[in-house]
Amino acid sequence: MNTKNNQRFKDNEKRFEQALLQLSKTMPYQKMTVRALCEQAHLNRTTFYAHYYDIEDMIEKMEAHMHEDLLARFDTTNHALFSPSSFTTFLHYIKDHQSFYRIALHTRHIFPLQQGYDPLWKEVIQPLCIQNGITDPDEMTYYLIYFQAGFTMALRHWVDTNCQMSEKQFAQLLILCLPSIWQEKKNLPKEVPAY
Template structure:
């Protein structure tokens, strides 16, 4: 892709992210995106069919980057889950603006669902190793842990990331491994 196309797509993505801070995806028009990006409508339609396709491109790009970043680490044992969780929080802190927007109420549920899959894949996949737990129960536990973790992340981002990535990783790690008795 040539530089002009890359630039145009970047400006359109930035414009949509800016608009999503104040409006829901369903109430954002192509006209608003184009005005914010200072690009005409025909240029927009040369790249995307609508605002939803543009949002999906932003989400996919973020998810791909997150997957590549986390994939660089080979943490698969329970003991290493804390390190992977800290790497996740570091990444989210670095990309806090886009994370906050994509996890906000103005987008669709796709990003949240995909985030749950990634969190399971990189953080919780090997965390629960009790062979006495049947598959159905494991799935419920996993959904509970991943959903809670996503909402902890969302809250952390919304409240200005007062704790460091390491501290947040420790909070999640202690809660998941020790339950409420591990909260200090």
């Protein structure tokens, strides 16, 4: 029986994920249909709906799994917050999975970094703002929105251009784009090298 989390269920999920990535090579995400995904995966619609509500739900679940995988690979003890090494580790992962992120980043409309919102707010944004004398929650929210939107759109452009800029160069550029009150002067590159 094909119950949730048994091997057949997991195999079918993998087939749908591979079908999504394969279809993304020939059509934009916005034109994908459940029917096209099912045909590509050689599975039926009933099987699709046993796994997902719709294509957006599928992308969200894929992203959640990738987010967990990324966090498992990320060693926070060796990386200072907003340092070139912390961004570079993240960017290596994005580049290795750019087919998926090309789709996922085009679905962003509100609060681009939905996964990890609470930790980002509590462990990063609030402490950085408070450390710099910003205690008004509304003002902190603007910093969060600015960071999320800017970071996501920069990342989206980098992926859309096939990650032409090296991870190291892009990491340095991202650091330069941080609000000045968050930048650690010792981590700032003097300039972003040409690529």
